[in-house]
Amino acid sequence: xxxxxxxxxxIVARDFASRLATPVFLVDPxxxxxxxxxxxEAVLGQPFREGAGMPVEEWSTxxxxxxxxxxxxxxxxLPLGVALVRRVPAxxxxxxxxxxxxxxxxxxxxxxxxxxxxxFVGAVAIFWEH
Amino acid sequence: MRATIWGCRGSIATPGxxxxxxxxxxxxxxxxxxAGDVLILDAGTGLRPLGVELMxxxxxxxxxxxxxxxxxxxxxxxFFAPLWASDVELxxxxxxxxxxxLSHRIEHYFSPPLFPVGLGEGTARLEFHDAPEGxxxxxxxxxTSQPIxxxxxxxxxxxxxxxxxxxxxxxxxxALASDLATTPFGWVSGAALAFGADVLIHDAQxxxxxxxxxxxxxxxxxxxxxxxxxxxxxxxxxxxHHDPSHDDDAMDAIVAHARETAGGALGRCAAATEGVTxxxxxxxxx
Numbered sequence: 001x002x003x004x005x006x007x008x009x010x011i012v013a014r015d016f017a018s019r020l021a022t023p024v025f026l027v028d029p030x031x032x033x034x035x036x037x038x039x040x041e042a043v044l045g046q047p048f049r050e051g052a053g054m055p056v057e058e059w060s061t062x063x064x065x066x067x068x069x070x071x072x073x074x075x076x077x078l079p080l081g082v083a084l085v086r087r088v089p090a091x092x093x094x095x096x097x098x099x100x101x102x103x104x105x106x107x108x109x110x111x112x113x114x115x116x117x118x119x120f121v122g123a124v125a126i127f128w129e130h
Numbered sequence: 131m132r133a134t135i136w137g138c139r140g141s142i143a144t145p146g147x148x149x150x151x152x153x154x155x156x157x158x159x160x161x162x163x164x165a166g167d168v169l170i171l172d173a174g175t176g177l178r179p180l181g182v183e184l185m186x187x188x189x190x191x192x193x194x195x196x197x198x199x200x201x202x203x204x205x206x207x208x209f210f211a212p213l214w215a216s217d218v219e220l221x222x223x224x225x226x227x228x229x230x231x232l233s234h235r236i237e238h239y240f241s242p243p244l245f246p247v248g249l250g251e252g253t254a255r256l257e258f259h260d261a262p263e264g265x266x267x268x269x270x271x272x273x274t275s276q277p278i279x280x281x282x283x284x285x286x287x288x289x290x291x292x293x294x295x296x297x298x299x300x301x302x303x304x305a306l307a308s309d310l311a312t313t314p315f316g317w318v319s320g321a322a323l324a325f326g327a328d329v330l331i332h333d334a335q336x337x338x339x340x341x342x343x344x345x346x347x348x349x350x351x352x353x354x355x356x357x358x359x360x361x362x363x364x365x366x367x368x369x370x371h372h373d374p375s376h377d378d379d380a381m382d383a384i385v386a387h388a389r390e391t392a393g394g395a396l397g398r399c400a401a402a403t404e405g406v407t408x409x410x411x412x413x414x415x416x
Contacts, residue, residue: 001315001316001321001322001325003314003315003316004316004322005276005315005316005317005318005321005322006316006317007277008276008277008278008279008319011279011307011308011317011318011319012279012307014307014317015306015307015308115277116226116228117228119263
C-alpha cells in the first residue's frame with residue numbers, strides 16, 4: 001500500500017465531508033490536516049491539494065484567526081484546538097484571512113472523534129461564512 | 131494453513147435443489163493452522179455441521195472469530211455441538227461495542243423469547259473477547275482485526291502463518307465511502323486487511339444491477355469486489371456471502387463475469403463453495 005490505512009471513522013468522516021455543501025475540516029489526533037472539502041476551499045481560499053498534510057502549527061496560524069475585535073486567537077482558543085486538546089465540542093465566531101487574501105467572518109463548530117470511548121482518532125470542524 | 135468453507139450463503143440459509151453445488155448454509159469458515167489450531171470465522175448455520183465433524187476428535191481449544199452479530203453470522207452457535215461438550219475451551223471473539231460487552235450482546239439473541247436456552251447453560255468453558263484493533267496471536271496464527279464498513283459494529287480478519295495470509299472481509303461495502311477505482315487505497319475500508327493477501331474471501335452479494343437498489347445495505351457488487359481485490363494486489367479472490375436469490379446457475383454466471391472483469395489481474399477468482407478446502411500455504415494437515 002502507498003500509505004497506511006486510516007481509521008474507519010476517519011474514512012467515513014472524509015466521505016461524509018466530501019458530500020456536504022457545508023465547509024468541513026478534518027484532522028488526525030496530532031492535528032495534521034487530513035481533508036477539507038470543496039465548500040471549505042471557497043472559504044479558506046485554497047484548494048485542498050495545496051493544504052493536504054498541513055501540521056497543526058500551520059493551519060492554526062496561516063489563516064490569521066482572530067476574535068471579532070481583531071485580537072489573534074491561539075490554538076487553544078480555536079474550536080478545533082479545543083476539540084483536539086481538551087477533546088470536547090466547542091463553538092465560536094471568529095475572523096480569518098483566506099489564502100486568497102480575503103478577510104472573512106466565520107462561525108466554527110468543532111468536535112472530537114472517538115471510535116471508542118478511549119480511542120481518540122481525530123477531530124472535525126464545520127464552519128460557515130457570515 | 132487450510133480453510134474449509136462450511137457456509138458461504140448470505141443473509142439467510144438457502145437449502146434446496148437450486149443451491150446444491152454452491153451450498154445454502156450461512157457464513158462459516160474453518161481454519162486449521164499447521165500446528166493444529168482450530169479457528170472458525172463466523173457462526174452461521176454452517177457451524178452446525180462443522181461442530182458435528184469436530185466432535186469426532188474434539189480439540190482442547192476452539193476460537194470462533196465473529197465479524198459481527200447479525201443473525202446469519204451467529205445463529206449456528208446454539209447448535210454447535212462443542213458448546214455442549216466438556217473438556218473444551220471455547221473462545222469467542224467479536225467486534226467491540228461502544229456500549230455493551232460482547233457476551234451481553236450475544237446473550238441477547240440466545241435468550242427467551244428468541245432462543246429457548248442461554249449460552250451459559252452450555253458445558254464448554256466459554257470465554258468472550260473483544261477483538262483487538264490490531265494484531266494478536268492465537269496459537270501459531272497471527273490474527274489482525276480491523277473495523278470495516280457495514281451497518282453496526284463489524285470487523286474483518288486477516289490470518290497469517292508461515293508467511294501466508296488469508297483475509298476474511300465479508301459483509302463489507304467499501305464503495306459506500308470511496309470510489310474504489312480512484313480513492314487513495316489508504317482511504318478505503320478494509321484495505322490493510324486485504325492488501326497482498328494470498329487468499330481474499332470477500333462479500334460479493336450483488337450483481338452491479340442489484341447493488342443499484344441496495345446501496346447502504348452493507349454489501350458489495352461483484353464488480354466492486356474485483357476492483358477492490360485488484361487494488362489490494364490479492365492473489366486469489368473468493369466471492370462470498372452469496373445472495374439467497376442466486377441459484378447455482380446464477381452463481382456460475384457471476385463467476386464467469388468476475389473472471390472476465392478481472393482479466394489477468396488476479397491469480398484466481400472463484401466463488402466460495404461449501405465443502406471446498408483451500409490450502410493457503412505449507413501445512414502439515416492433522
